[in-house]
Amino acid sequence: VAVASQPTITYSESSGEQSANKMLPNNKPTATTVTAPVTVPTASTIEPTVSSTSTSTPISTWRWPTEGKVIETFGASEGGNKGIDIAGSKGQAIIATADGRVVYAGNALRGYGNLIIIKHNDDYLSAYAHNDTMLVREQQEVKAGQKIATMGSTGTSSTRLHFEIRYKGKSVNPLRYLPQR
Numbered sequence: 001v002a003v004a005s006q007p008t009i010t011y012s013e014s015s016g017e018q019s020a021n022k023m024l025p026n027n028k029p030t031a032t033t034v035t036a037p038v039t040v041p042t043a044s045t046i047e048p049t050v051s052s053t054s055t056s057t058p059i060s061t062w063r064w065p066t067e068g069k070v071i072e073t074f075g076a077s078e079g080g081n082k083g084i085d086i087a088g089s090k091g092q093a094i095i096a097t098a099d100g101r102v103v104y105a106g107n108a109l110r111g112y113g114n115l116i117i118i119k120h121n122d123d124y125l126s127a128y129a130h131n132d133t134m135l136v137r138e139q140q141e142v143k144a145g146q147k148i149a150t151m152g153s154t155g156t157s158s159t160r161l162h163f164e165i166r167y168k169g170k171s172v173n174p175l176r177y178l179p180q181r
Contacts, residue, residue, distance in 0.1 A: 059098045059120055062177045063144055065128060065163050066094050066151060074173040082171035083127065083164030090132055090159050094149040096142040097126050097165075097178075105134050112162065113155025116148055129162035130154050 065086070072085035096118055103125070104117035112129040116136060119125050132152025142148060153159045165174045 059124060061098070061144075062165075062174075062179070063095065063097045064178055064181065065097050065126075066092060066161050068092070068161070070175075071160065074171075074175065083162055084174050086161045086163060088151045088159060088161065090150075090152055092151040093147050094128050094131060094151055094161055096144055096146045096148050097163075098124075098144045100126070100142055102136045102138050102140045102142060102148075105136055105138050107154065111155055114149070114152065118142060118148075123168050125164075125166040127162075127164040127166070129164075130156050130160055 066088055068086040068088040070084050071087045072081050074084055075081040098118075098120045100118040100120040102116060103119045104115065107114050109115055112127075114129075114131040114134050116128045116131065116134055117125055118128075128149060130152055131149035131154065133150045134148070135150070136142060136148045151159055151161055156162070163174055165172050165177055
């Protein structure tokens with residue numbers, strides 16, 4: 001990654017003013033500035049694990065939230081799918097993908113229908129949308145594998161589960177976290 005040259009900003013104690021590349025009367029620089037190269041993270045440098053310095057408890061394993069074929073995958077672009085969509089049958093079991101606490105269970109978010117959001121730790125949330133029946137309530141603790149809802153079509157035209165994982169508030173590709181099947 002190329003880094004553009006940046007002006008050197010110095011502060012003169014005698015005048016109390018900032019200047020760019022200004023020299024004092026004795027022609028010596030007022031300060032030495034070192035510009036370090038900037039590293040921009042890429043998708044390949046971002047790991048789906050919790051940092052060892054985080055106060056969060058890491059999630060050792062994620063589980064698939066339901067059986068079925070993935071009919072729509074994650075799209076990172078603006079306006080893209082913020083999760084994955086899994087086809088299934090009305091009434092099919094939806095399970096918690098990891099231990100956590102239900103922080104939302106309702107239908108007030110447009111386009112999601114009956115939605116459940118589970119907070120797993122300080123960094124990770126999972127969201128389960130378009131449910132027919134919600135079997136948990138807000139503030140309820142849930143265990144990985146616990147049935148939390150039944151599949152439906154609320155907020156959409158076909159029976160499906162829309163599933164998202166959020167890391168520090170940002171949508172991430174659930175297929176990078178879920179086990180291969």
